Amino acid sequence: MPIAIGTTDLISILPIAIVSLFGVYLLLQSVFAPRMNRILIPYLGILGVGLAVVGNFFLIGMEGTAFEGMVRVDRLTVVLNFLFLITAALSLLITISYHEGEHVEFLEFTPLVLFSTAGMMVMGSAESLMTIFLGLETMSIALYVMAGFRRTNRHSLEAALKYFLLGAFATGFLLYGMALTYGMVGSTNLTQIAQYFTQNALDVPLVALMGLALIIIGFGFKVALVPFHMWTPDVYQGSPLPVTAYMAVGAKAAGFAAILRVISLSAFSIAFQWSEILWVLAVLTMTVGNVVALVQDNIKRMLAYSSIAHAGYILVGVVASNDQTVPSVVFYLIVYLFMNLGAFAVATMVAGQNERRVNIQYYRGLGYTQPLLALAMAVFMFSLAGFPPTAGFIGKFYIFSAALQSGYVWLVILGVINSLISVYYYLNVVVAMYMQQPVDEKKIAPVLPGVGVVILVAVLGIVYLGIFPGTMLSVLR
Amino acid sequence: MLQLTLFYIFAVLAVLGGIMVVVHRNPIYSALSLILTLFALAGEYILLMAHFIAIVHIAVYAGAIMVLFLFVIMLLNIRIEERAPGALRYMVYIGVPMAAILFLQLGYLAFKGFQEVYVKNTDVGTVERIGQALFSKYVLPFEITSILLVVAMVGAVYLSKRKLEIVE
Amino acid sequence: MLLQYIPILVLSVIALGFAAAVLILTHVISPKVKDPVKLTVYESGLPPQMEARLRYPIRFFVVAMMFILFDVEVIFIYPWAVVYQQFLAYGSFIFWEMLLFIAVLFAGYLYLYKRGAFKWE
Numbered sequence: 001m002p003i004a005i006g007t008t009d010l011i012s013i014l015p016i017a018i019v020s021l022f023g024v025y026l027l028l029q030s031v032f033a034p035r036m037n038r039i040l041i042p043y044l045g046i047l048g049v050g051l052a053v054v055g056n057f058f059l060i061g062m063e064g065t066a067f068e069g070m071v072r073v074d075r076l077t078v079v080l081n082f083l084f085l086i087t088a089a090l091s092l093l094i095t096i097s098y099h100e101g102e103h104v105e106f107l108e109f110t111p112l113v114l115f116s117t118a119g120m121m122v123m124g125s126a127e128s129l130m131t132i133f134l135g136l137e138t139m140s141i142a143l144y145v146m147a148g149f150r151r152t153n154r155h156s157l158e159a160a161l162k163y164f165l166l167g168a169f170a171t172g173f174l175l176y177g178m179a180l181t182y183g184m185v186g187s188t189n190l191t192q193i194a195q196y197f198t199q200n201a202l203d204v205p206l207v208a209l210m211g212l213a214l215i216i217i218g219f220g221f222k223v224a225l226v227p228f229h230m231w232t233p234d235v236y237q238g239s240p241l242p243v244t245a246y247m248a249v250g251a252k253a254a255g256f257a258a259i260l261r262v263i264s265l266s267a268f269s270i271a272f273q274w275s276e277i278l279w280v281l282a283v284l285t286m287t288v289g290n291v292v293a294l295v296q297d298n299i300k301r302m303l304a305y306s307s308i309a310h311a312g313y314i315l316v317g318v319v320a321s322n323d324q325t326v327p328s329v330v331f332y333l334i335v336y337l338f339m340n341l342g343a344f345a346v347a348t349m350v351a352g353q354n355e356r357r358v359n360i361q362y363y364r365g366l367g368y369t370q371p372l373l374a375l376a377m378a379v380f381m382f383s384l385a386g387f388p389p390t391a392g393f394i395g396k397f398y399i400f401s402a403a404l405q406s407g408y409v410w411l412v413i414l415g416v417i418n419s420l421i422s423v424y425y426y427l428n429v430v431v432a433m434y435m436q437q438p439v440d441e442k443k444i445a446p447v448l449p450g451v452g453v454v455i456l457v458a459v460l461g462i463v464y465l466g467i468f469p470g471t472m473l474s475v476l477r
Numbered sequence: 478m479l480q481l482t483l484f485y486i487f488a489v490l491a492v493l494g495g496i497m498v499v500v501h502r503n504p505i506y507s508a509l510s511l512i513l514t515l516f517a518l519a520g521e522y523i524l525l526m527a528h529f530i531a532i533v534h535i536a537v538y539a540g541a542i543m544v545l546f547l548f549v550i551m552l553l554n555i556r557i558e559e560r561a562p563g564a565l566r567y568m569v570y571i572g573v574p575m576a577a578i579l580f581l582q583l584g585y586l587a588f589k590g591f592q593e594v595y596v597k598n599t600d601v602g603t604v605e606r607i608g609q610a611l612f613s614k615y616v617l618p619f620e621i622t623s624i625l626l627v628v629a630m631v632g633a634v635y636l637s638k639r640k641l642e643i644v645e
Numbered sequence: 646m647l648l649q650y651i652p653i654l655v656l657s658v659i660a661l662g663f664a665a666a667v668l669i670l671t672h673v674i675s676p677k678v679k680d681p682v683k684l685t686v687y688e689s690g691l692p693p694q695m696e697a698r699l700r701y702p703i704r705f706f707v708v709a710m711m712f713i714l715f716d717v718e719v720i721f722i723y724p725w726a727v728v729y730q731q732f733l734a735y736g737s738f739i740f741w742e743m744l745l746f747i748a749v750l751f752a753g754y755l756y757l758y759k760r761g762a763f764k765w766e
Contacts, residue, residue: 003613005738013617020624024752027631031643031759067617108631115628122621135622138628144630160636206587284521479647523650533720541713548709551701608724612732618733619721623746626714627753633710634762637703644761 003068012066012073014393015081016057016121019088022048025113029105038107042096044111049089049117056081065127069189069252072127079330079476080257083337084250088117090341090454091246094348097448099241109149113246116142120254123261129178129188130269132258136174136222138303139254140167143247148241155406159238159255166221166231169299174218177233180211190266198269212267212274219263223255223311224281226285236304237358241351244300245344248307253333256314264325271321279317279411285312286418293425297398299347302338302425306384309422310336316408316415317399328395334472335383335395335465342458346373373447374433376455383462386419391465398473484524490517504550508543515539527602704765711762718750 010017026048030041052188059081062073071077092113092266095106098351113139122135144167148160182188184207185196197204221228236244263274269298289309314336317329350360350366350373396419400412447455494514501507515538522531600606611619635641725743752765757763 003616005616023624024627024749027756029625031756068614070615070617106634112628112631117623118624128618129619130615130618134618134625138621138625141625141632142628145628145635148636151636157636204590210586333711480660483647529724532723537713537716537720541709541716545706545709545713548701548706552703552706554700571760583713593710604724604727608728609731612728612739612742619742620745620749622721623749626718627749630711630714630753630757632763633714634757634760637707637710638760638762639703640761642761644759644764 005067008062008064009066011058011226012062012071012125014058015052015085016113016118016125018052018055019085019114019121020118022051023111023118027111027143029037031378041107041110042092042272045114046089048114049085049092050081053082053085053089056085065191069126069191070120070131071358072190073125074332075476076257076260076326077125079334080123081254083253083330083334084117084120084124085375087246087253087337087341088113090248090337090345090457091242093450093454094206094245094341095242096297096450098240098348106149109146109242112142112146116146116246116250120250120257120352123254124257125263126258127190128320129182129190129193129262132262133175133178137171139251140171140222143243143251146243147247149236149240149243153238155238155240155397156240156439159235159426162231162238162338163235170221170228173214173221177211177216177218180207180214182211184208184211190261193262194268194469197267201269202204202343204270204273208272212263212270213277216274216277219255219259220281223252223259223314223317224285225311226288226308227281227282229285229308230290231306231312233301233304235299236307237298239270239409241300241344241348241355245304245341245348248303248344249337249340252311252314253337256318256329256333259318260326264321267378268321275321278315279408282312282411283414284317285309285315286415287312290421290425292417293422296425297356299360299363299429300348302360302429303343303347306422306425307340309418309458310384312339312418313396313399313415316363316403316411319408319411320399320402320406322402322406324398324405327473328398328402329467330475330476331396332399335391335462337384338458338465339380339390339392340374342455342462345454345458346377346380349373349451357469360429360432363432364436365433367434369438370447373455377433378430379459379462381426381429383466387422389463391462391469394466394469398469480524484521487517487524488518491512491521505547508546508550511546512539512543515543522602524601525602529604529607532604588607707762711757715750721746 026044029044030038033041036070055077059078060076061074065072070352092110095109095113095295119138119140119142122131123139124135126132126135144160144164146165147155149464150156156345178188181193184205185193187196196208217228221231222230235314236248239247244289251356263278267274275469286309289305289307289312293302293309314329314332317325317332320328347358350362363374363377379390382392386392386396396415400415402451403412491514493519494510494512497510498507498514501510519531519534519539522528522534535644662730725739729739
């Protein structure tokens with residue numbers, strides 16, 4: 001019979017509701033507004049995201065489920081909401097600058113970013129397999145379209161098609177896994193799934209394990225774990241740069257949010273069943289990502305393989321499966337947000353019109369022609385490689401110490417070796433910027449305000465989290 | 478007894494349709510065979526008292542999605558399926574054993590796992606029960622679905638329209 | 646229990662039977678002339694220039710996709726209509742939740758209209 005929906009229920013989805021309704025509003029605005037006002041749409045999108053950030057403050061301190069066990073509001077929800085909203089806002093800022101160099105009308109872009117962000121937030125606050133699936137689909141379908149946003153460009157369409165076909169395939173795995181799990185547990189509620197696994201921890205039925213394995217495949221695709229990573233380089237390369245930035249950060253964070261909710265928290269009591277599989281996946285992901293990244297000369301492909309490698313590092317935190325898992329993984333996701341969005345913002349500036357200059361050779365001599373831009377890029381590269389004063393180091397440190405706490409010594413050793421391998425290709429960019437002569441005399445366009453803000457925020461975030469990680473960590477614990 | 482007989486009739490029809498989808502060289506016949514499978518499955522759902530799924534199967538799958546399939550076949554203008562060139566042809570030697578292994582695994586799981594599971598509520602799939610659940614407990618997923626559909630609309634128009642413009 | 650489906654069975658039998666009967670009947674009673682000239686493709690009296698089967702334009706595909714999307718929307722209205730009276734006893738919540746759903750999709754419809762999705766270009 002009908003449920004009573006109270007204020008608590010409505011507040012718990014406040015950021016999601018604001019972002020979705022703003023998306024609908026901007027979709028109408030984009031087709032009804034006069035041509036002049038269309039330029040304002042990304043700014044209005046940022047306003048919507050800002051309102052959702054304000055709305056998210058109302059969630060602080062709430063604890064519990066809403067909508068009859070469909071969504072859960074806890075500290076993880078609030079932090080993840082902030083993470084997704086900041087990603088959306090920064091990606092929209094990059095878009096504003098990108099837009100000026102491209103002759104594509106980015107009308108639907110802002111609404112799609114907002115819808116996709118709403119999907120991510122639904123995933124982050126999910127308490128039921130049902131909401132996880134719907135959030136994932138809302139996010140993914142918007143991303144498929146965004147990947148093909150330069151619709152006259154062959155590579156962009158190839159990216160959209162590849163992402164869509166493989167994504168639909170992965171969704172099939174995920175749905176099958178959810179169906180098997182539901183068949184055994186008799187409920188889609190994550191708390192009840194957790195209860196079921198605790199009760200049957202010593203003798204888990206094969207069907208339930210199979211369901212969990214298929215769910216791991218589905219999420220593994222979204223966060224690009226190796227054997228399910230094939231799409232990543234082509235999609236990252238073909239998509240427009242702001243989309244790549246948004247996808248690399250947002251989709252990965254949302255995928256890991258779902259992994260934390262379903263695999264790490266709900267199936268915690270049978271961690272011994274899945275941690276060995278994820279152990280292997282983590283090692284494979286780190287190694288393949290880093291080794292293949294060594295030979296890339298396109299910055300987008302290089303960052304794609306680097307993002308695969310980072311998925312491997314984050315998975316190390318999941319494998320640890322102790323009380324450090326959630327704080328260390330979420331902290332790493334926040335750090336990853338700043339360093340990756342920053343790197344993509346710089347790449348957008350260097351790439352210029354029609355993304356012609358995406359090869360690493362165009363970074364030669366950037367240290368002299370654009371000293372500030374080069375400095376920022378150097379900070380991002382050092383952070384991605386995990387050098388000490390930056391946040392990248394702290395993030396890796398917490399992930400690895402979480403794994404050590406659970407006794408995964410070899411996993412940590414392999415992780416550290418992988419970090420050392422990654423230094424080569426990250427520093428390759430820095431070397432090109434400071435120690436080589438420019439390849440052509442063509443000047444890079446001056447840094448536009450939108451991208452400038454993103455780079456500034458990213459640098460400040462990395463430095464702040466690198467030097468004072470304590471505040472953020474105490475929030476996460 | 479009658480129910481069991483009907484189950485087997487529908488099951489045989491569904492499998493038959495599925496086999497025809499795979500073995501027909503002409504993609505139009507394959508698509509039409511798929512309609513047979515979908516109708517047979519709708520029959521099975523009715524036997525399980527899952528009326529809503531049965532309606533969805535006929536209205537959405539056999540109706541709308543099959544139309545889309547046929548349009549795509551005509552759009553690509555494939556008449557008779559051509560043999561895959563070169564190395565792809567040998568994929569069948571890998572693909573068939575893999576499919577067999579997957580089938581055996583899932584069959585084993587279904588046999589082992591669901592042996593003792595029986596349906597407790599027989600009317601759980603009727604339109605009324607679905608409605609009661611959908612508009613009370615699952616109201617949030619229901620509203621998210623509307624956003625999902627809007628996203629799909631934007632994607633369909635943006636990516637497949639030849640000329641994008643604003644109609645005045 | 647299965648007796649309630651008998652009308653559907655009767656309907657299916659009549660429908661299938663009618664289709665089969667018409668097909669067989671035309672086969673039986675139609676005149677059959679096996680003349681090579683009659684069997685050639687007829688196209689305004691000229692020999693055919695190319696194949697009759699052309700590539701379908703993509704606009705059909707767009708229409709089919711719009712159809713699916715709105716079909717899925719309509720599917721949700723069936724169970725809503727069934728439980729509407731029941732739920733109305735508990736307040737007008739049932740009305741507003743469907744209104745929100747339809748409103749969002751109507752916004753989508755307006756977008757499609759303005760973007761020319763229904764225009765036969």
